Amino acid sequence: MVFSKDDRILIQQIHLFKGYGARKLVKEFPEKNWQVRSVQRLLNKLRETGTSDRQPGSGRPRTVRTQENINAVGDLVLSQENAPGTHRTVRQTARETGISQTSIVRIIHDDLQLKCFKKKRAQQLTEANRLSRAERSQQLLDKFSEHQVGFIFFTDEKVFTVAPPVNPQNDRVYAPATNKKRDINAGRLLRTRPTFSKSVMVSVAISKLGCTNLIFVEPGTKINGQYYRDVLLMREMLPAIRRIAGDVFVFQQDNAPAHRARETVELLHRETPMFISPDMWPANSPDLNPVDYRIWGVMQERVYRAQIRDEGELRQRLVETWTEFQQSVVDEAIEQWRERLRACVCTGGGHFEHLL
Numbered sequence: 001m002v003f004s005k006d007d008r009i010l011i012q013q014i015h016l017f018k019g020y021g022a023r024k025l026v027k028e029f030p031e032k033n034w035q036v037r038s039v040q041r042l043l044n045k046l047r048e049t050g051t052s053d054r055q056p057g058s059g060r061p062r063t064v065r066t067q068e069n070i071n072a073v074g075d076l077v078l079s080q081e082n083a084p085g086t087h088r089t090v091r092q093t094a095r096e097t098g099i100s101q102t103s104i105v106r107i108i109h110d111d112l113q114l115k116c117f118k119k120k121r122a123q124q125l126t127e128a129n130r131l132s133r134a135e136r137s138q139q140l141l142d143k144f145s146e147h148q149v150g151f152i153f154f155t156d157e158k159v160f161t162v163a164p165p166v167n168p169q170n171d172r173v174y175a176p177a178t179n180k181k182r183d184i185n186a187g188r189l190l191r192t193r194p195t196f197s198k199s200v201m202v203s204v205a206i207s208k209l210g211c212t213n214l215i216f217v218e219p220g221t222k223i224n225g226q227y228y229r230d231v232l233l234m235r236e237m238l239p240a241i242r243r244i245a246g247d248v249f250v251f252q253q254d255n256a257p258a259h260r261a262r263e264t265v266e267l268l269h270r271e272t273p274m275f276i277s278p279d280m281w282p283a284n285s286p287d288l289n290p291v292d293y294r295i296w297g298v299m300q301e302r303v304y305r306a307q308i309r310d311e312g313e314l315r316q317r318l319v320e321t322w323t324e325f326q327q328s329v330v331d332e333a334i335e336q337w338r339e340r341l342r343a344c345v346c347t348g349g350g351h352f353e354h355l356l
Helices: 005-018 022-028 036-049 067-077 090-097 101-111 127-143 225-245 262-271 290-303 311-323 327-335 337-346
Strands: 152-161 199-207 215-217
Touching (some): 022 036, 067 090, 090 101, 152 225, 199 290, 199 311, 215 225, 290 311, 327 337
Protein backbone atom coordinates (compact mmCIF):
# COMPACT_ATOMS: atom_id res chain seq x y z
CA MET A 1 0.00 0.00 0.00
CA VAL A 2 0.98 3.65 -0.43
CA PHE A 3 1.44 5.73 2.72
CA SER A 4 0.75 9.44 2.81
CA LYS A 5 3.52 11.77 3.90
CA ASP A 6 1.79 12.30 7.28
CA ASP A 7 1.48 8.52 7.81
CA ARG A 8 5.17 7.98 7.10
CA ILE A 9 6.15 10.68 9.59
CA LEU A 10 3.78 9.25 12.24
CA ILE A 11 5.13 5.70 11.84
CA GLN A 12 8.72 6.95 11.95
CA GLN A 13 8.20 9.01 15.15
CA ILE A 14 6.26 6.32 17.05
CA HIS A 15 8.85 3.67 16.12
CA LEU A 16 11.80 5.85 17.15
CA PHE A 17 10.41 7.19 20.43
CA LYS A 18 8.25 4.25 21.62
CA GLY A 19 9.89 1.32 19.86
CA TYR A 20 6.62 0.01 18.38
CA GLY A 21 6.93 -2.72 15.78
CA ALA A 22 4.69 -3.24 12.76
CA ARG A 23 1.97 -5.28 14.53
CA LYS A 24 1.82 -2.84 17.48
CA LEU A 25 1.50 0.16 15.12
CA VAL A 26 -1.33 -1.47 13.17
CA LYS A 27 -3.12 -2.33 16.40
CA GLU A 28 -2.75 1.20 17.85
CA PHE A 29 -4.12 2.92 14.75
CA PRO A 30 -6.95 0.71 13.39
CA GLU A 31 -8.65 3.69 11.70
CA LYS A 32 -5.65 3.97 9.35
CA ASN A 33 -6.30 0.53 7.79
CA TRP A 34 -2.57 -0.13 7.59
CA GLN A 35 -1.29 -3.59 6.63
CA VAL A 36 1.36 -5.26 8.81
CA ARG A 37 3.49 -6.27 5.84
CA SER A 38 3.48 -2.73 4.39
CA VAL A 39 4.38 -1.16 7.74
CA GLN A 40 7.18 -3.71 8.16
CA ARG A 41 8.64 -2.77 4.76
CA LEU A 42 8.57 0.89 5.75
CA LEU A 43 10.35 0.14 9.05
CA ASN A 44 13.01 -1.91 7.24
CA LYS A 45 13.57 1.02 4.89
CA LEU A 46 13.86 3.35 7.89
CA ARG A 47 16.54 1.14 9.46
CA GLU A 48 18.48 0.83 6.17
CA THR A 49 18.37 4.46 5.02
CA GLY A 50 17.56 6.45 8.15
CA THR A 51 14.51 8.00 6.51
CA SER A 52 11.02 6.98 5.40
CA ASP A 53 11.04 9.39 2.44
CA ARG A 54 10.96 8.01 -1.07
CA GLN A 55 14.45 7.88 -2.56
CA PRO A 56 15.32 9.45 -5.92
CA GLY A 57 15.12 6.88 -8.68
CA SER A 58 12.86 4.55 -6.77
CA GLY A 59 9.71 3.13 -8.32
CA ARG A 60 9.22 1.68 -11.77
CA PRO A 61 12.02 2.71 -14.14
CA ARG A 62 11.14 4.95 -17.07
CA THR A 63 11.85 2.72 -20.05
CA VAL A 64 10.22 4.85 -22.78
CA ARG A 65 10.20 8.46 -21.65
CA THR A 66 13.97 8.83 -21.87
CA GLN A 67 15.57 12.15 -22.74
CA GLU A 68 16.44 10.81 -26.18
CA ASN A 69 12.80 9.93 -26.89
CA ILE A 70 11.56 13.22 -25.44
CA ASN A 71 13.86 15.12 -27.81
CA ALA A 72 12.74 13.01 -30.76
CA VAL A 73 9.05 13.64 -30.03
CA GLY A 74 9.72 17.37 -29.56
CA ASP A 75 11.45 17.58 -32.94
CA LEU A 76 8.47 15.97 -34.66
CA VAL A 77 5.57 17.77 -33.01
CA LEU A 78 7.25 21.21 -33.04
CA SER A 79 8.76 21.14 -36.52
CA GLN A 80 6.20 23.69 -37.72
CA GLU A 81 8.16 26.42 -35.92
CA ASN A 82 10.65 26.64 -38.78
CA ALA A 83 8.77 24.70 -41.46
CA PRO A 84 5.02 25.47 -41.29
CA GLY A 85 2.74 22.51 -41.91
CA THR A 86 5.41 19.82 -41.46
CA HIS A 87 4.66 18.88 -37.84
CA ARG A 88 3.41 15.37 -37.09
CA THR A 89 0.21 14.27 -35.37
CA VAL A 90 0.31 12.02 -32.30
CA ARG A 91 -0.48 9.01 -34.48
CA GLN A 92 2.23 9.88 -37.03
CA THR A 93 4.77 10.53 -34.27
CA ALA A 94 3.98 7.17 -32.67
CA ARG A 95 4.41 5.43 -36.03
CA GLU A 96 7.78 7.10 -36.74
CA THR A 97 9.28 6.66 -33.27
CA GLY A 98 7.78 3.29 -32.32
CA ILE A 99 6.48 4.79 -29.07
CA SER A 100 2.87 4.17 -28.06
CA GLN A 101 0.36 6.99 -28.54
CA THR A 102 -0.31 7.03 -24.78
CA SER A 103 3.38 7.64 -24.05
CA ILE A 104 3.55 10.27 -26.81
CA VAL A 105 0.69 12.16 -25.14
CA ARG A 106 2.43 11.96 -21.75
CA ILE A 107 5.69 13.22 -23.23
CA ILE A 108 3.89 16.13 -24.91
CA HIS A 109 1.98 17.19 -21.79
CA ASP A 110 4.25 16.17 -18.89
CA ASP A 111 7.81 16.31 -20.24
CA LEU A 112 7.60 18.95 -23.00
CA GLN A 113 4.75 20.79 -21.21
CA LEU A 114 3.15 21.77 -24.50
CA LYS A 115 -0.32 23.25 -24.87
CA CYS A 116 -2.68 22.24 -27.70
CA PHE A 117 -4.43 24.84 -29.85
CA LYS A 118 -7.21 23.97 -32.27
CA LYS A 119 -6.83 25.12 -35.86
CA LYS A 120 -9.46 27.34 -37.43
CA ARG A 121 -10.53 27.52 -41.03
CA ALA A 122 -9.68 30.73 -42.85
CA GLN A 123 -9.83 32.08 -46.36
CA GLN A 124 -6.64 32.01 -48.44
CA LEU A 125 -5.18 35.47 -48.95
CA THR A 126 -2.84 36.74 -51.65
CA GLU A 127 -0.51 39.66 -51.11
CA ALA A 128 -2.91 41.84 -53.13
CA ASN A 129 -5.78 40.70 -50.88
CA ARG A 130 -3.86 41.68 -47.78
CA LEU A 131 -2.94 45.13 -49.03
CA SER A 132 -6.52 45.78 -50.16
CA ARG A 133 -8.02 44.49 -46.89
CA ALA A 134 -5.78 46.71 -44.77
CA GLU A 135 -6.45 49.82 -46.86
CA ARG A 136 -10.21 49.35 -47.10
CA SER A 137 -10.58 48.38 -43.45
CA GLN A 138 -8.98 51.69 -42.52
CA GLN A 139 -11.33 53.52 -44.90
CA LEU A 140 -14.35 51.87 -43.25
CA LEU A 141 -13.06 52.77 -39.79
CA ASP A 142 -12.65 56.39 -40.86
CA LYS A 143 -16.05 56.56 -42.55
CA PHE A 144 -18.28 54.83 -39.97
CA SER A 145 -18.14 55.79 -36.31
CA GLU A 146 -19.37 53.52 -33.51
CA HIS A 147 -22.74 55.29 -33.65
CA GLN A 148 -23.10 54.99 -37.43
CA VAL A 149 -22.38 51.25 -37.44
CA GLY A 150 -25.81 50.72 -35.88
CA PHE A 151 -27.44 51.89 -39.14
CA ILE A 152 -25.56 49.46 -41.42
CA PHE A 153 -27.52 46.49 -42.81
CA PHE A 154 -25.04 43.67 -43.40
CA THR A 155 -26.15 41.11 -46.00
CA ASP A 156 -25.06 37.67 -47.13
CA GLU A 157 -26.27 34.42 -48.72
CA LYS A 158 -25.73 30.83 -47.60
CA VAL A 159 -26.59 27.35 -48.83
CA PHE A 160 -28.05 24.93 -46.26
CA THR A 161 -28.24 21.22 -47.12
CA VAL A 162 -30.68 18.59 -45.86
CA ALA A 163 -27.73 16.43 -44.77
CA PRO A 164 -25.96 18.11 -41.84
CA PRO A 165 -22.29 19.08 -42.02
CA VAL A 166 -20.12 16.44 -40.35
CA ASN A 167 -17.03 16.80 -38.17
CA PRO A 168 -15.66 13.22 -37.88
CA GLN A 169 -13.24 14.30 -35.14
CA ASN A 170 -16.13 14.88 -32.74
CA ASP A 171 -18.46 12.15 -34.02
CA ARG A 172 -17.73 9.31 -31.59
CA VAL A 173 -19.59 6.23 -30.33
CA TYR A 174 -18.86 4.84 -26.86
CA ALA A 175 -19.44 1.20 -25.92
CA PRO A 176 -18.33 -1.14 -23.09
CA ALA A 177 -14.62 -1.98 -23.27
CA THR A 178 -15.48 -5.68 -23.61
CA ASN A 179 -17.36 -5.07 -26.90
CA LYS A 180 -15.64 -5.55 -30.22
CA LYS A 181 -16.35 -3.24 -33.12
CA ARG A 182 -17.95 -6.03 -35.16
CA ASP A 183 -20.50 -6.57 -32.35
CA ILE A 184 -21.79 -2.97 -32.51
CA ASN A 185 -24.80 -2.24 -34.70
CA ALA A 186 -23.73 -0.72 -38.03
CA GLY A 187 -26.34 2.01 -37.63
CA ARG A 188 -24.39 3.36 -34.66
CA LEU A 189 -21.01 3.30 -36.39
CA LEU A 190 -21.88 4.53 -39.88
CA ARG A 191 -23.16 7.98 -40.80
CA THR A 192 -24.59 7.81 -44.31
CA ARG A 193 -24.86 10.91 -46.48
CA PRO A 194 -26.41 11.21 -49.94
CA THR A 195 -23.96 12.00 -52.70
CA PHE A 196 -26.01 15.03 -53.78
CA SER A 197 -27.92 16.35 -50.79
CA LYS A 198 -30.93 18.59 -51.43
CA SER A 199 -30.24 22.19 -50.47
CA VAL A 200 -31.77 25.64 -50.21
CA MET A 201 -30.12 29.04 -50.49
CA VAL A 202 -31.18 31.87 -48.19
CA SER A 203 -30.31 35.55 -48.02
CA VAL A 204 -30.69 37.92 -45.09
CA ALA A 205 -29.91 41.45 -43.93
CA ILE A 206 -29.11 42.21 -40.29
CA SER A 207 -28.60 45.41 -38.31
CA LYS A 208 -28.96 46.78 -34.81
CA LEU A 209 -32.23 48.31 -36.00
CA GLY A 210 -33.63 44.87 -36.79
CA CYS A 211 -33.36 42.03 -39.30
CA THR A 212 -35.21 41.03 -42.45
CA ASN A 213 -36.92 37.67 -42.77
CA LEU A 214 -35.01 34.89 -44.48
CA ILE A 215 -35.28 35.29 -48.25
CA PHE A 216 -35.33 31.94 -50.06
CA VAL A 217 -33.84 31.52 -53.52
CA GLU A 218 -35.87 29.02 -55.51
CA PRO A 219 -33.97 25.81 -56.41
CA GLY A 220 -32.36 25.85 -59.82
CA THR A 221 -32.34 29.64 -60.01
CA LYS A 222 -29.21 31.16 -61.49
CA ILE A 223 -28.24 34.15 -59.36
CA ASN A 224 -26.96 36.52 -62.02
CA GLY A 225 -26.97 40.29 -61.88
CA GLN A 226 -30.52 40.62 -63.15
CA TYR A 227 -32.01 38.16 -60.65
CA TYR A 228 -30.06 39.78 -57.82
CA ARG A 229 -31.33 43.26 -58.75
CA ASP A 230 -34.93 42.46 -59.74
CA VAL A 231 -35.79 39.80 -57.17
CA LEU A 232 -33.45 39.81 -54.18
CA LEU A 233 -32.96 43.57 -53.98
CA MET A 234 -36.03 45.31 -55.42
CA ARG A 235 -38.72 42.75 -54.60
CA GLU A 236 -37.45 41.37 -51.27
CA MET A 237 -34.56 42.92 -49.40
CA LEU A 238 -34.78 46.69 -49.91
CA PRO A 239 -38.54 46.90 -49.16
CA ALA A 240 -37.95 44.85 -45.99
CA ILE A 241 -35.11 47.13 -44.89
CA ARG A 242 -37.25 50.24 -45.50
CA ARG A 243 -40.02 48.79 -43.34
CA ILE A 244 -37.50 48.49 -40.52
CA ALA A 245 -35.39 51.63 -40.92
CA GLY A 246 -37.30 53.98 -43.22
CA ASP A 247 -34.89 56.03 -45.31
CA VAL A 248 -32.03 56.12 -42.80
CA PHE A 249 -29.75 53.14 -43.37
CA VAL A 250 -26.49 52.02 -44.97
CA PHE A 251 -26.52 48.99 -47.27
CA GLN A 252 -23.62 46.52 -47.30
CA GLN A 253 -22.89 43.64 -49.67
CA ASP A 254 -19.81 41.62 -50.53
CA ASN A 255 -17.93 41.61 -53.83
CA ALA A 256 -19.73 38.76 -55.60
CA PRO A 257 -19.89 39.39 -59.39
CA ALA A 258 -23.65 40.07 -59.33
CA HIS A 259 -23.11 42.58 -56.50
CA ARG A 260 -20.41 44.65 -58.16
CA ALA A 261 -21.96 44.70 -61.64
CA ARG A 262 -22.32 48.22 -63.06
CA GLU A 263 -26.13 48.00 -63.22
CA THR A 264 -26.27 46.85 -59.59
CA VAL A 265 -24.11 49.75 -58.40
CA GLU A 266 -26.27 52.21 -60.36
CA LEU A 267 -29.45 50.74 -58.82
CA LEU A 268 -28.05 51.02 -55.28
CA HIS A 269 -27.08 54.65 -55.94
CA ARG A 270 -30.72 55.34 -56.87
CA GLU A 271 -32.53 53.17 -54.32
CA THR A 272 -30.54 53.46 -51.07
CA PRO A 273 -29.68 56.48 -48.90
CA MET A 274 -26.09 55.16 -48.69
CA PHE A 275 -24.27 51.94 -49.50
CA ILE A 276 -20.74 50.62 -49.13
CA SER A 277 -19.46 50.60 -52.70
CA PRO A 278 -17.48 47.65 -54.13
CA ASP A 279 -14.29 49.76 -54.18
CA MET A 280 -14.54 50.22 -50.39
CA TRP A 281 -15.61 46.75 -49.20
CA PRO A 282 -12.59 44.42 -48.63
CA ALA A 283 -12.67 41.47 -51.02
CA ASN A 284 -12.29 37.88 -49.78
CA SER A 285 -13.26 38.92 -46.24
CA PRO A 286 -15.92 36.75 -44.60
CA ASP A 287 -14.15 37.54 -41.31
CA LEU A 288 -15.35 41.16 -41.66
CA ASN A 289 -19.03 40.46 -42.29
CA PRO A 290 -21.07 39.80 -39.08
CA VAL A 291 -23.44 37.50 -40.98
CA ASP A 292 -20.50 35.36 -42.05
CA TYR A 293 -18.37 35.36 -38.93
CA ARG A 294 -21.20 34.86 -36.45
CA ILE A 295 -24.83 34.58 -37.60
CA TRP A 296 -24.57 31.68 -40.06
CA GLY A 297 -22.55 29.64 -37.55
CA VAL A 298 -25.19 30.04 -34.84
CA MET A 299 -27.95 29.25 -37.35
CA GLN A 300 -26.20 26.09 -38.51
CA GLU A 301 -25.68 24.89 -34.94
CA ARG A 302 -29.37 25.32 -34.11
CA VAL A 303 -30.86 24.09 -37.39
CA TYR A 304 -29.04 20.74 -37.25
CA ARG A 305 -29.80 19.86 -33.63
CA ALA A 306 -32.17 17.20 -34.93
CA GLN A 307 -32.18 15.17 -38.13
CA ILE A 308 -33.89 16.73 -41.16
CA ARG A 309 -35.86 14.48 -43.51
CA ASP A 310 -36.31 16.56 -46.65
CA GLU A 311 -36.14 19.98 -48.24
CA GLY A 312 -39.55 21.02 -46.90
CA GLU A 313 -38.55 20.28 -43.32
CA LEU A 314 -35.26 22.13 -43.86
CA ARG A 315 -37.16 25.26 -44.95
CA GLN A 316 -39.48 25.00 -41.97
CA ARG A 317 -36.56 24.50 -39.57
CA LEU A 318 -34.75 27.53 -41.01
CA VAL A 319 -37.82 29.76 -40.65
CA GLU A 320 -38.50 28.59 -37.09
CA THR A 321 -34.87 29.05 -36.06
CA TRP A 322 -34.68 32.53 -37.55
CA THR A 323 -37.99 33.56 -35.94
CA GLU A 324 -36.58 32.61 -32.53
CA PHE A 325 -33.18 34.22 -33.18
CA GLN A 326 -32.31 36.75 -30.48
CA GLN A 327 -31.52 40.33 -31.52
CA SER A 328 -28.88 40.37 -28.77
CA VAL A 329 -26.78 37.84 -30.75
CA VAL A 330 -26.98 40.12 -33.79
CA ASP A 331 -26.02 43.17 -31.72
CA GLU A 332 -23.01 41.41 -30.21
CA ALA A 333 -21.80 40.35 -33.66
CA ILE A 334 -22.11 43.86 -35.08
CA GLU A 335 -20.37 45.37 -32.04
CA GLN A 336 -17.30 43.31 -32.98
CA TRP A 337 -17.13 44.85 -36.45
CA ARG A 338 -14.92 47.87 -35.75
CA GLU A 339 -12.69 45.75 -33.49
CA ARG A 340 -12.19 43.33 -36.37
CA LEU A 341 -11.46 46.17 -38.79
CA ARG A 342 -8.76 47.48 -36.43
CA ALA A 343 -7.31 43.96 -36.07
CA CYS A 344 -7.22 43.63 -39.87
CA VAL A 345 -5.35 46.92 -40.17
CA CYS A 346 -2.90 45.92 -37.42
CA THR A 347 -2.04 42.64 -39.18
CA GLY A 348 -1.52 44.40 -42.52
CA GLY A 349 -4.66 42.84 -43.96
CA GLY A 350 -3.72 39.33 -42.88
CA HIS A 351 -5.62 36.79 -40.78
CA PHE A 352 -6.50 38.04 -37.33
CA GLU A 353 -9.29 35.84 -35.88
CA HIS A 354 -6.78 33.70 -33.98
CA LEU A 355 -5.65 36.89 -32.18
CA LEU A 356 -9.11 37.97 -30.95
